[in-house]
Amino acid sequence: MDWDAFFTVHRDLPREGPGLADDVAWAGRLSAVPGDGLVCDAGCGPGGDLAALRQLVPKGRVDGFETVAHFVEAATVRFAGDPSVRIIKASMETLAGSYDLIWSAGAVYFLGVTKALNVWRRALTETGAVAFSHPCLFTDKPSRAALAFWEGEPGSIGTESTTRAEIASAGWRVLASRPLTDEAWSAYYDPMLARCDQLEAGEVSDAVASAIAAARMEAASWRTVSHETGYMLYVVRPC
Numbered sequence: 001m002d003w004d005a006f007f008t009v010h011r012d013l014p015r016e017g018p019g020l021a022d023d024v025a026w027a028g029r030l031s032a033v034p035g036d037g038l039v040c041d042a043g044c045g046p047g048g049d050l051a052a053l054r055q056l057v058p059k060g061r062v063d064g065f066e067t068v069a070h071f072v073e074a075a076t077v078r079f080a081g082d083p084s085v086r087i088i089k090a091s092m093e094t095l096a097g098s099y100d101l102i103w104s105a106g107a108v109y110f111l112g113v114t115k116a117l118n119v120w121r122r123a124l125t126e127t128g129a130v131a132f133s134h135p136c137l138f139t140d141k142p143s144r145a146a147l148a149f150w151e152g153e154p155g156s157i158g159t160e161s162t163t164r165a166e167i168a169s170a171g172w173r174v175l176a177s178r179p180l181t182d183e184a185w186s187a188y189y190d191p192m193l194a195r196c197d198q199l200e201a202g203e204v205s206d207a208v209a210s211a212i213a214a215a216r217m218e219a220a221s222w223r224t225v226s227h228e229t230g231y232m233l234y235v236v237r238p239c
């Protein structure tokens with residue numbers, strides 16, 4: 001993977017994975033976040049969910065944790081006028097504090113469910129919750145194309161049952177789960193494809209052309225396997 005080329009495509013995008021403001025609102029309602037609460041966006045990317053998280057805590061604060069420098073910069077610029085949003089360039093493994101909600105869209109698989117929940121338990125209030133979207137196979141007999149869709153991503157991809165088993169064996173319970181909608185995926189892929197068009201309108205190196213082709217292929221593949229795989233959103237609390 002040529003990361004420079006990858007991040008040339010993955011730049012100036014509103015978000016870096018599927019999701020909608022309505023997903024954040026749903027998780028916020030289930031976890032009963034107080035209006036003056038403290039919320040964390042673990043792996044916030046360019047900050048696509050920060051506005052919706054901010055709405056959960058109008059009198060509180062939102063901390064975004066992210067390790068990729070230009071995502072940190074994009075999120076920081078986006079919320080420069082809001083002192084209640086802090087973007088921290090640090091690993092979500094280092095979360096400390098008393099969060100009412102740790103939200104993590106499409107980032108838990110970088111740590112693994114068990115590790116993330118073990119680390120984050122100590123960063124929650126007594127009534128705190130974690131909400132995370134996570135790759136999921138919607139069938140026990142996925143096609144090769146569905147498995148190939150996740151190739152190269154960290155960790156192994158399971159079904160909702162296997163993820164629920166992991167959550168339970170880490171000592172957490174699921175308050176609710178629901179799959180991300182097609183609209184949530186479009187919120188990620190439509191701007192990414194527009195970015196590909198924009199780059200192709202100018203001169204691009206071979207490496208960037210390959211990264212554009214890979215991005216287009218990913219979006220096209222998702223369309224063919226979306227009935228078999230996608231993201232499941234879980235809201236969980238320690239038992």
Ligand SMILES: C[S@@+](CC[C@H](N)C(=O)[O-])C[C@H]1O[C@@H](n2cnc3c(N)ncnc32)[C@H](O)[C@@H]1O
Pocket residue numbers: 014015016017018019042043044045046047048049065066067068071090091092093104105106107110
């Ligand atoms: C699929 S993207 C999702 C980004 C964002 N949540 C969104 O939905 O737009 C996953 C993000 O997790 C970040 N990430 C991966 N490992 C991380 C870590 N250990 N600490 C903080 N962020 C991390 C990546 O840099 C990336 O921005």
